[in-house]
Amino acid sequence: MTDPADLLRKHGLPITAQRLGVLRAVAARPHATADAIAEDVRSGIGSISRQAVYNALGMLAGKGLIRRIQPSGSAALYEDRVGDNHHHLICRTCGTTADVDCAVGKAPCLSASNNAGFRIDEAEVIYWGTCPDCLTKA
Amino acid sequence: MTDPADLLRKHGLPITAQRLGVLRAVAARPHATADAIAEDVRSGIGSISRQAVYNALGMLAGKGLIRRIQPSGSAALYEDRVGDNHHHLICRTCGTTADVDCAVGKAPCLSASNNAGFRIDEAEVIYWGTCPDCLTKA
C-alpha cells in the first residue's frame, strides 16, 4: 500500500531505481535540498545524475506525491508530508526548517481581504525567525 | 520631506545619481525586478552597472526604505510601500503581482499554532492563483 513501487505504479509512472531512491531519500530527511537528496540517493544506489534528481523531484511534485517549498534566498526544499496544508518556520541564522500546523484548516487557509479579481488556489505562509539553538547561542 | 535626496541624507547615506535613480525607479514601478529597475534607471541617467543596482537595492532595503519580496521561482521584486505589512497575490500564469492588505494588522500578522521554540519576527504570506486577465483568456 505505502510501498514506493506501488505508489509509482498507481500514478502511472515507470519504476526506476532513481525514482525509488529519490522517494526514499525525501521520506528519510524532510526539508532537504535537491543536492542533499542526490547525496542521499548516491549513498544508497551508488550514483545518480543531477538531472535525474531534478526530473524525479519535479515529476513527483507534479503528481502531488511530494511537496516543494522555495524559501527566499535558498535552494528549494522537498518533503513527504502532503495534503495537510501545513506551513513552515525557518531560522534566519542557520536555515533549520520546522513544520507548523495550519491554524485555520484547508487551503487556501486565509482569505485575502481583497482578492483583486484573482482566483486564489494557495496561501503560502513562511514564518521567519530564530530557532531555539540559535537563540541560546546569541 | 519626501524628497529622495533628503530621504537618503536622513539615513546617513551619501547621495549618488545611481541611488536617486534606483529610488525613483522603485517608486515608479512597484514590484519590479532588479533588472527592470536597472533598465528604468538607464533610461533616466544614461547608465548604471548591475552591481550598483544590487548595492543600492540591498542598502535601501536594509535601511527599511524599500521592501524586497522573493516569490518562489522568480527574481526578487522591490517596492516602495513599506511599514504597512501588506501581502501579495501572484498570478501563476503571467506573474502579475498585486497588493493585498493584511487582514490582521501588525507583523507578525499570524501566530503559529505551535512555534517550536522559535522567536518569530515575520510572517510572509503569498497568495498564488490566476489573475483576472488570465482567467478570461483561459
Next chain:
DNA sequence: ACAAACTCTTGACTTGATCCAGTATTATGT
C-alpha cells in the same frame, strides 16, 4: 581645496536549475 570615507565599474565567479543529444532502461504486445 584637501583628505578620508565611501561608492561605482568591470569582469570573474558561484549557485541553483534547465536544456540538449545520445544512450540505456522499462513497459508492452506477441
Next chain:
DNA sequence: ACATAATACTGGATCAAGTCAAGAGTTTGT
C-alpha cells in the same frame, strides 16, 4: 522470452540571479 516503442537517465553545455574583489571615481566634512 523477445522485439519494439515509450520513457528515463547521463554528461556536458548553458542560463539566470546574484555575489566578490580590486581599482577608479565621488561625496562629504573640515
